[in-house]
Amino acid sequence: MGEAEAGALNAPLKDSLQQKTFLDVGPNMVARESPAVTKRNWNTSKLGLRVGADALSAGAAGALVAPIITMIDKGIIENASGRNTLGESIKQSVRQLLLRPQRFITSKPFALIFSLYFGTYFTANTIDTASSTLHSTPASSTTAGTSKFVATSTANLALCLYKDNKFTQLFGSAGSARPVPLPTFALFTVRDCITIFASFNLPPILAPSFEAHMSEGVQRYMSSASLAQFITPAAVQLVSTPLHLLGLDMYNRPGMAVSGKDGRIAKVVRDWAKSSAARMCRIVPAFGVGGVVNTKTRRALMGGTE
Template identity: 75%
Template sequence: MPAAHPSAPWNTEKLGLRVGADALAAGAAGVLVAPIITIIDKGIIENASGRNALGGSLKKSARELLVAPHRFLGSKPFVLIFSLYFGTYFTANTLDTATSTLSSTPASTTTAGTPKFLATSSANLALCLYKDSRFTQLFGSPGSTRPVPLPTFALFTLRDSLTIFASFNLPPLLAPTVATHMGAEAQRWMSAASVAQFVTPAAVQVVSTPLHLLGLDLYNRAGVALWGRDGRARRVLRDWGMASLARMGRIVPAFGVGGVVNTKVRRGLMGRLE
């Protein structure tokens, strides 16, 4: 009877340090993008609720960040946003580490597929829904602190699923196509993978922003009809263009800049450990 071949050993070398590198990369990306995203998210919600115009809210928050950074960075909104993106990136990083461990591949190996989408989207959805419920109550209609309705949660869930798919799964798939159109000279300045990481999350906001606005309107204006002179559809269409640009402005740092920083910091740290 032939002897059984031993299975390939797991790649557990420096596993604790690798998980630490995952956390450092996620933390570097999170702290870099959280300030601008906090400012934009607050502005969009205050504009939708009528508390403040989008431009006025952005200026007020930016002034606070510059004049009293300790107060801004210690505020509940900033902590919520940082926790959201740290948790999302850390989940994606540790999934790559777990995969490299189980498949005995180099520590810097990254993945792109259904498991990564499910893991990152689950973490992001849970954290983002909590963040959105708190932001909606903090900056929604004045005097309203009622629970966020289930349809709003459902719309936020669909919105975030689209963003996660466009942020973690589409860039690796689109990068080869982008590379064929960029040429070698252009890729000296920015890789095709980085271009795809910037473009795809921003582009999907054209589709996901109406879902976001409708979810906010369901909270801010209970009992309003979908159609009509001041119906929900009219309000969503009114704010769609400006809100889309604002959300692109937050998504590019969140999953563009943040994604690139997270990837490069993790790759650099893992390269040293290898």
């Protein structure tokens, strides 16, 4: 028998030996199937375009909400420092936006606010893209898990602290500000975490419940997802505003008693309603309008990559 014939006869045996593991248990040989190696499939199709869609969506949302947020934040700080009233500050900003738009949108305050919300939305979008890549789901799919909450909270907190520091330097009082005490910083951190959770994680969870209670006529004008994106971040201000007020009071009135007519609790209760309304007016464009624009723009752009 030639080598070629022998190789041909032994080929099935070699294949069988490659697929089976033999255990020596005395005079008999027991064959055991080797465990199959499972290959994980990742959805990497057009990944570069998908990340670009994430950036464009975040940029569109950030550019849309930045003007009004810039005006409100500038007005609040100027009013607190005594440099201007809230109403007059906003009027001046509106006048500049209408008469000299190029100067407004190239200003440092606008750039800071745009960077804050672009960074927050882009982080949320890339978490969704990473999830769709790792779990091989459609590119337009979104998530509502812990990783998204932690990532968006971290990005928003870091960018917001940087923005607040710069805004204070630009529009605060001429004198040097006292350092922010740790309890105030902790309360502001919890406040922002609640807002982020209500802006990015709760809407996808609550949208099905909203849809079940929406008539067909209402759904023709607004989807349940959009409604949840508007209502949830605004409604949660009723919970987060007391934390905001308590943190401010600890900074403005160090050493004040918690109870009593002029204590911290009484101060928070007195300012809770109007302060909640003001923060709702700010949060709706920031995470309501911006969140809807970001979500819809991303869905439309991702549809072209699927």
